[in-house]
Amino acid sequence: xxxxxxxxxxxxxxxPAVQIARxxxxxxxxxxxxxxxxxxxxxxxxxITPSGTFTVPVENVVQQLIPLLVPAEGPxxxxxxxxxxxxxxGGTGADASLVPVCTDTDVTKAAPGVxxxxxxxxxxxxxxxxxxxxxxxxxxxxxxxEPLRQALARVDLYARRPVFSADFTLxxxxxxxxxxxxxxxxxxxxxxPTLPAGETVLDRLPPLLRQLLAGFCFxxxxxxxxxxxxxxxxxxxxxxxDGSKAVALLDGNQPGVGKTLACRVFGIVIDGxxxxxxxxxxxxxxxxxxxxxxxxxxxxxxxxxxxxxxxSGLPISSAVIESNSVARNITIRLLGTNTNFSRPNDVSxxxxxxxxxxxxxxxxxxxxxxxxxxxxxGSRTFSGPEPLDFARQNRLELLAELxxxxxxxxxxxxxxxxxxxxxxxxxxxxxxxxxxxxxPDFLDNYEAASGEFNSDLDDLGVLASAAxxxxxxxxxxxTPQETAx
Amino acid sequence: xxxxxxxPRAARPKAAAAPPLEGPSRPAEGDEQLDVREQTxxxxxxxxxxxxxxxxxxxxxxxxxMVDVDLKYLASELYAGEDGTAADRLYTQTAHVWLNRxxxxxxxxxxHSGTGLHVVQxxxxxxxxxxxxxxxxxxxxxxxxxxxxxxxxxAPGLNVHTRPLGSINSKSGLPxxxxxxxxxxxxxxxxxxxxxxxxxxxxxxxxILFGTGRITPCPVCRSSGSSMAAMANEGRCYERCGKVTLAxxxxxxMADPTAGRG
Numbered sequence: 219x220x221x222x223x224x225x226x227x228x229x230x231x232x233x234p235a236v237q238i239a240r241x242x243x244x245x246x247x248x249x250x251x252x253x254x255x256x257x258x259x260x261x262x263x264x265x266i267t268p269s270g271t272f273t274v275p276v277e278n279v280v281q282q283l284i285p286l287l288v289p290a291e292g293p294x295x296x297x298x299x300x301x302x303x304x305x306x307x308g309g310t311g312a313d314a315s316l317v318p319v320c321t322d323t324d325v326t327k328a329a330p331g332v333x334x335x336x337x338x339x340x341x342x343x344x345x346x347x348x349x350x351x352x353x354x355x356x357x358x359x360x361x362x363x364e365p366l367r368q369a370l371a372r373v374d375l376y377a378r379r380p381v382f383s384a385d386f387t388l389x390x391x392x393x394x395x396x397x398x399x400x401x402x403x404x405x406x407x408x409x410x411p412t413l414p415a416g417e418t419v420l421d422r423l424p425p426l427l428r429q430l431l432a433g434f435c436f437x438x439x440x441x442x443x444x445x446x447x448x449x450x451x452x453x454x455x456x457x458x459x460d461g462s463k464a465v466a467l468l469d470g471n472q473p474g475v476g477k478t479l480a481c482r483v484f485g486i487v488i489d490g491x492x493x494x495x496x497x498x499x500x501x502x503x504x505x506x507x508x509x510x511x512x513x514x515x516x517x518x519x520x521x522x523x524x525x526x527x528x529x530s531g532l533p534i535s536s537a538v539i540e541s542n543s544v545a546r547n548i549t550i551r552l553l554g555t556n557t558n559f560s561r562p563n564d565v566s567x568x569x570x571x572x573x574x575x576x577x578x579x580x581x582x583x584x585x586x587x588x589x590x591x592x593x594x595x596g597s598r599t600f601s602g603p604e605p606l607d608f609a610r611q612n613r614l615e616l617l618a619e620l621x622x623x624x625x626x627x628x629x630x631x632x633x634x635x636x637x638x639x640x641x642x643x644x645x646x647x648x649x650x651x652x653x654x655x656x657x658p659d660f661l662d663n664y665e666a667a668s669g670e671f672n673s674d675l676d677d678l679g680v681l682a683s684a685a686x687x688x689x690x691x692x693x694x695x696x697t698p699q700e701t702a703x
Numbered sequence: 704x705x706x707x708x709x710x711p712r713a714a715r716p717k718a719a720a721a722p723p724l725e726g727p728s729r730p731a732e733g734d735e736q737l738d739v740r741e742q743t744x745x746x747x748x749x750x751x752x753x754x755x756x757x758x759x760x761x762x763x764x765x766x767x768x769m770v771d772v773d774l775k776y777l778a779s780e781l782y783a784g785e786d787g788t789a790a791d792r793l794y795t796q797t798a799h800v801w802l803n804r805x806x807x808x809x810x811x812x813x814x815h816s817g818t819g820l821h822v823v824q825x826x827x828x829x830x831x832x833x834x835x836x837x838x839x840x841x842x843x844x845x846x847x848x849x850x851x852x853x854x855x856x857x858a859p860g861l862n863v864h865t866r867p868l869g870s871i872n873s874k875s876g877l878p879x880x881x882x883x884x885x886x887x888x889x890x891x892x893x894x895x896x897x898x899x900x901x902x903x904x905x906x907x908x909x910x911i912l913f914g915t916g917r918i919t920p921c922p923v924c925r926s927s928g929s930s931m932a933a934m935a936n937e938g939r940c941y942e943r944c945g946k947v948t949l950a951x952x953x954x955x956x957m958a959d960p961t962a963g964r965g
Contacts, residue, residue: 232962234776234856235953242850242908242949246901248843253836 251346261286261337263352268341270355279356280363286337287370293393294371295336297400300547300560303361303370304516305332306400310391312490314402316376316516320361322557325354333357374398375456375564378489378517379617380406382454386628388621399456403490406614408621410629413656419443422656424619426612430483433600434476437588440663444587445480446623447648447660448566451585452488453620454647455519455564463644464585465543466568467576467671471588474595477570478524479605480587485520486609487616488566493518498526498569502538509538510550510559519565526571534569535577543567544583576671582640586667627654637661736878737871740864743767743823749867759862762838766829768845768893769863770854772798772820775960777853788875790815794882798822801852802883805911807896808852812885814865817872820882821865822852827887847897851908853957902935905949909933912956922955923947 253259263282265274272279287296295306296319303320319329326332334351341348352360360366371393375381381389383397388408391401409424416422419439420432427446436442448466451458468477478495485493494515496508505523512518526534542548542563549560569576576584591598602608609616627633627650635649637660645661652660741749744762748755774782774789782793794813798820802808807824814821832838842861849858866872866879900907906916910933913922921929921940929942938947 231950231954232776232957232959234959235853235957236950237856238850238853238953238957239948239950241846241856242900242904245843245846245850246897246904249840249847249897249901252840252843255837255840257836259836 262340266339270353284369297373298370299373325357373400376400379403406618408625409618410622410625432602435591437590440659441588443657443659452566462641464641467584468570468587470572471590475589475591481522481568483605483609491517493520495522495524498523505538523569526569533575533577627651630654738873739870741867743769764829768824768848769865770822770849770852771858773855774819810886810888813883815880817875817877825887830890844897906933
């Protein structure tokens, strides 16, 4: 960056002439090396060579970095999240995102470049000061240094939407150190007016949710209520980090009834991103890779296993889904490495299927949402707005309406839901919110859906049918006694 | 060198205490006008040097770039003759030509400081510093502009002061007077000028001091029939000098005030 020295002294040149020429050269050199308007003030680290050698004690560099990466004032930009070190790119708005710079103990390929947004190394060179990004070799030492790792701000939950804290305070975008939640997105203002009265569930929904869901052919009112419950589960994902939330089971009576579309709409509203769909496969190893690849982007908290089916007609049963959906942390080994990908289980798990059965274990944790349409689905059109576009265009308002459910529930004294479920706390909370808002039929379809989805109950049904097909038994017909009203 | 008659120390009026600095002060009358200085930065305060002088770190605004052209650093041929003061002659014989040659410097105000010239290029609107980096950048810009003319190499940069018109220079006993009215230039015009200096330092300075891309005769060797081509970063004399540096170019018009001292 140094400019050429044009002063060039010679014998007989008056000293002031040399001085003034040097002043010009120095000033122009300074201008070439000073930050231009708009240039960012980066953290400058010293004591490192481009080849990654420390020319000062390593610990000095670590201690030099700690106050810079963990600023006393202003939001931090480097966090630990699960087992990774992440860099927050682009402020806290809707365009912001978390980029992994160190997964478990391995520095990512992008780390030197990404962290150059924050810090660079400076070293005296032959032609002046040279600057370069922190070499990966050095980052590996620094980002795995225990004092630094422990000092970094920790994120327990990362969300791309405003979230409710443990005491149901709506957290705006930014880092919230007290609850270790990092929110990227746009602030919302919960919509809290009293919900409209109406006979049907749809009529009682707030206006935008009503428009969004009007075209979906939910089988019963309870199925629609359960879908709203699913959206509330996504909004309140941080309240179920211990894994105690249901897996959404979206079943259609035939292909093309809108199960996948409903999941995509759900993903767009919750994350602002059209979720990457995971093709279901009974091969757990392959499914594990697909889950990992989907979650590593960091943008998606809605996992959609699309069109789950078993070729042999066996029930859907996946150890990967069943174990990870209830785990506190989702931990999956990275392909071709000895390191794990890990993140908190703030994920909404959804499986779409067509009249398919699931294992009893999955059913017991299931949130059944059934869609049904009679006739050819190809000719079916949505009466309202196109759901994906509508969700994208009205995402913040839809989130505000969902947040309004939580606010009204709080105003009503936070009553619990009454419907039992294996995910007891989840059912109490989501059921309570829906009940307080005038939707008492949450999970009312559970028994009926269990009969349809649960392979064990189905086997029992086959047995009962076979027995009943024998006119002479083996069974005894009894007439139930009337009970007094 | 011109002979500047110094005011005998005993005869010098005693500097009065400067008025309190509550906003820009007016030029004081009578004795209060002695050696008053005017900030080219911040609020443009006027007063005694110890009252208006400000550390560079406290400067938040630049209002003008000033080049202090001190005769002691210049070759006497630039202000030959006996008419008026040496500074008057420097302006009429040389400095106004330098300034007229450049579209930016043409707007500069010139003050007879009592001993030399103050070339004051007003900047309008004043440049407000938002960050330390802004100030550092403008400090370098000011130094570059100052060095585009053969000014005092020891003059301050960003925190330089001029003398207000009508004030008295105690060194000469002369009042500061206006030789040339100036007009403000935009900050962008100043930046563009410095960018030109960055791209073509030698050619830009040579253009101001000598006017053309090819200077005849070569100002360094002055040989008959010689000429010097002013290229971007250096000059080239094809007669005797060969490569001509910026220092040698300045050396043709500057003098060393300490030369010849025992």
